[in-house]
Amino acid sequence: MRGAQALYFLRRTTTLAQHLCTLAPLIATPRMEFSSFLEENPSDVVYTHNRKIDELIKSGNLVSAHEVFDGMSVRDVVTYNLLISGNSRNGCSLRAIEIYAEMVSCGLRESASTFPSVLSVCSDELFCREGIQVHCRVISLGFGCNVFVRSALVGLYACLRLVDVALKLFDEMPERNLAVCNLLLKCFCETGESKKLFGVYRRMELEGVAKNGLTYCYLIRGCSNDRLLYVGKQLHSLVVKSGWDISNIFVANALVDYYSACGDLSGSKKSFNAVSEKDVISWNSIVSVCADYGSVLDSLDLFSKMQFWGKRPSIRSFMSFLNFCSRNSDIQSGKQIHCCVLKMGFDVSSHLVQSSLIDMYGKCNDIESSVLVYQSLPCLTLECCNSLMTSLMHCGITKDIIEMFGLMVDEGTGIDEVTLSTVLKALSLSLPESLHSCTLVHCYAIKSGYAADVAVSCSLIDAYSKSGQNEVSRKVFDELDSANIFCLTSIINGYARNGMGRDCVEMLREMDQKNLILDEVTILSVLSGCSHSGLVEEGELIFDSLESKYGISPGRKLYACMVDLLGRAGLVEKAERLLLQAHGNADCIAWSSLLQSCRIHRNERIGRRAAEVLMDLEPENFAVYIQVSKFYFEIGDFEISRQIREIAASRELMREIGYSSVVLKN
Incomplete structure (x- = not known):
């Protein structure tokens, strides 16, 4: 208004100002002061x-x-x-x-x-x-x-x-003030660099920068990310001492999540109970924590109390419940959660809940319900499409996955690393004619910038190796900027699948030189390659150095793989001694492999002992009776072979009927 009044006044006094200007010699000084006042x-x-x-x-x-x-x-x-x-x-x-x-x-x-x-x-x-x-x-x-x-x-x-x-x-x-310190704390919290996170905190302590609730939230989240239980407990003590756990609800909720991330369910419950005025985030946190750790009865009890106190369940709570149902294939509880989701409207408002529902039904092998949820979506999202693809993969319906990938490309829903990895796995399980499709997906991965992703690269290596394209598989591996343990295991597994045992051993040496931490899966792939290539000495050397060199205690799978390696080479006596040393780690698969080796190499003495142990281990398994019966038949003991078949028939042991598929080319 002040500017508008000045304009109005100026228009009304313009003529007067002009007249005053003619009197300059007489009133020079007053004129200058007045005109400056009149000017806009x-x-x-x-x-x-x-x-x-x-x-x-x-x-x-x-x-x-x-x-x-x-x-x-x-x-x-x-x-x-x-x-x-x-x-x-x-x-x-x-x-x-x-x-x-x-x-x-x-x-x-x-x-x-x-x-x-x-x-x-x-x-x-x-x-x-x-x-x-x-x-x-x-x-x-x-x-x-x-x-x-x-x-x-x-x-x-x-x-x-x-x-x-x-x-x-x-x-x-x-x-340095509090704001800039919190900015760095947030950055290191999100990147998971706990050392730098606490480095900034120490700087704040030395320079006397005051902390607030946001500071402690970032520090607690940093402890959650790296599961720093001891450091987190010290921080919890400091929070209690300074009173932030009572005065700031976000700090109190962060403590609940921190103990959950560290696997301390009791600590999460204590932190939750210590919150004086619980908000909806507090309730949803403890409900999801209990569901994540399998304490489903406590979770449902808290879920009921939460609604009693007028707190609305969040997406996080429902996702935790649905993930629990997925892990345990509990479809009945999953259906009840689905009803609750429908009642509260999350089936329309949240694509994350929709995705979890599709995944839950798929993991429970109810693919029809997964498809129904998918078809009821108001609009297609990338997350929901990926969930249906992984559900189809879980149920072994690979053909529909490939068709769905084409639909996603046509509809423009977007593609990410999960999509590409899933469709590549489906192609690797399909017929050899899918090699051309695999190449097309590879081109799409390069074009979309996902070819360097670890999951996509591993799936490409696996798909090409299953098609016998070891050169292409190795080329994908060599083009990686930095190959990690998963990619290395994939290429080793591809070599093992194609009988390239020496390449498996060479890759293992390269991994040793890079000081990579190996796991049981990698060693299994290497031993499998040695088994298919007859590299007995190399396999024994790797197996004997498992604990001393790699810190791996051999389990049932490793014993079974080593027995297969020795049995293929005809060293059935050594294979039996290894199984007798294994004690509780010698399972049906290992003894079955030994019996098969005895059949091939005509070792009746050890074969009889393996047959007895095998029947004691799994007396209800029809395949065991058939294998043992064949062994006795082949060594000429027809009476025992007949008796074993009669025992299987008397126990009404049935086996699934096998089938074969034939592809006809036009």
């Missing part, structure tokens, strides 16, 4: 418009704010700051950048308030280049020492995961 003050007009823009932005009317801005003939740095900040808060990042560029092109010099808003927009990876340019502008204009601008720069590089640059800027700050 541009700063007053800009101030009025700025206030109007600020009010419109605060009320959420960004469009009207832009209309006021467009109608201004004169603007100052505050005008641009308001529009940049308003667009930034409302998610209009590109528009905020454009306004800033216009401001610079008009020759207006930024203020210290300009840069935090602009840099917050540039924290998006899409504007990484612009963020670096703004940083250069900060330095050239001399704002580098301003604590708020420097904090915004630290936040920018932390969000862009350029941690070393963020730390360098942090170290060079003349003083």
Whole structure:
């Protein structure tokens, strides 16, 4: 109003001012003072418009704010700051950048308030280049020492995961406040770098920077990510001592999740009970924690109490229940949760719950219900499509997975590493004619940028090796930037499958040289390759060094694989001695392998002992009776062979009827 009044007054007094100007010799000094008062003050007009823009932005009317801005003939740095900040808060990042560029092109010099808003927009990876340019502008204009601008720069590089640059800027700050420390804590919490996380915390302690609830939330989450039980308990004591566990509900909820991540269900319950005024997050946290750890009765009890106290269950609670049902193939409980989901409307509002429902029915082998949930979706999402694909894979319906992949490409729902990995697994289980389709999916993976993903690379290696394309499989492996244990195991497994035992052993040596930590799966693949290639000495050397070199205690699978290796080479006596040393780790598979070796190599003495042990281990297994009966028949003991078959018939042991499939080429 102040600017409008000035304009009105100016129009009414223009003529008077002109007359007064003719009297300059007589009233020179008074004329100058009065005319300066009468002239329109541009700063007053800009101030009025700025206030109007600020009010419109605060009320959420960004469009009207832009209309006021467009109608201004004169603007100052505050005008641009308001529009940049308003667009930034409302998610209009590109528009905020454009306004800033216009401001610079008009020759207006930024203020210290300009840069935090602009840099917050540039924290998006899409504007990484612009963020670096703004940083250069900060330095050239001399704002580098301003604590708020420097904090915004630290936040920018932390969000862009350029941690070393963020730390360098942090170290060079003349003083560090709570806001910038929390920015770094958030960054290291999300990246899982607990050492750097607590390094920042120690700096805060040394420099006397006060902590708040957000600080402790990040520290507790850091302990949760790396399962630092001892450090977390010390932090819990500090939180209790400072009173944040009572005064800040977010800290109290973080403690519940922390003990859950560390596998301490009792600690989670104690932390939950210590919360004086529990909110909906507190209840949902403890409900999901109990469900995740299989304490389903406690979880359901808390679920009921939660609703009694008027707290609405969240997506997290339902997902934990559905994941529990998936792990335990508990379809009845899953259906009850589904009814509750329908009642509360999460079947429409949350694609995560929809995805979990599809997955739950698939894991419970009810693929029809999975498809029904999928078909009832209001719109297709990538998560739900992936869940149906993995459900089809679990039920062994590979053909539909391949068709669904084509549908996802046509419908434009998007593709990610889960999609590609699943369809490649389906192709690897299909007929050899699917090699062409595998190549097409490989091309799509390269085009979409997922070819370097670990899961996709392992699936490609597995698919090509199953098709006998070992050269292509090795090429995929060699193109990886950094092969980890999973990729190495996949290529070894491919070599073993194709009888390339020496390549398996060579790959194991390479892994030893890189000091990679091996697991039982990798060793099994190597021993399997040795078994199919007759590399007895190499296999024995690896098996004997399991505990001393790799820290692996051989289990049933490793014993069975070693027995197969020795039995194929005709060393049935040594294989029997190994099984007798195995004690509880000698299972039916190992003894069955020994008996098969005795049949091949005509060792009646050891074969009889293996047959007796085998029948004692699994007296209800029809396949065992058939194998033992064949063994006695082949060594000429027809009477015992007949008696064993009669025992199987008297116990009404049945076996599944085998079938064969034949592919006809036109």
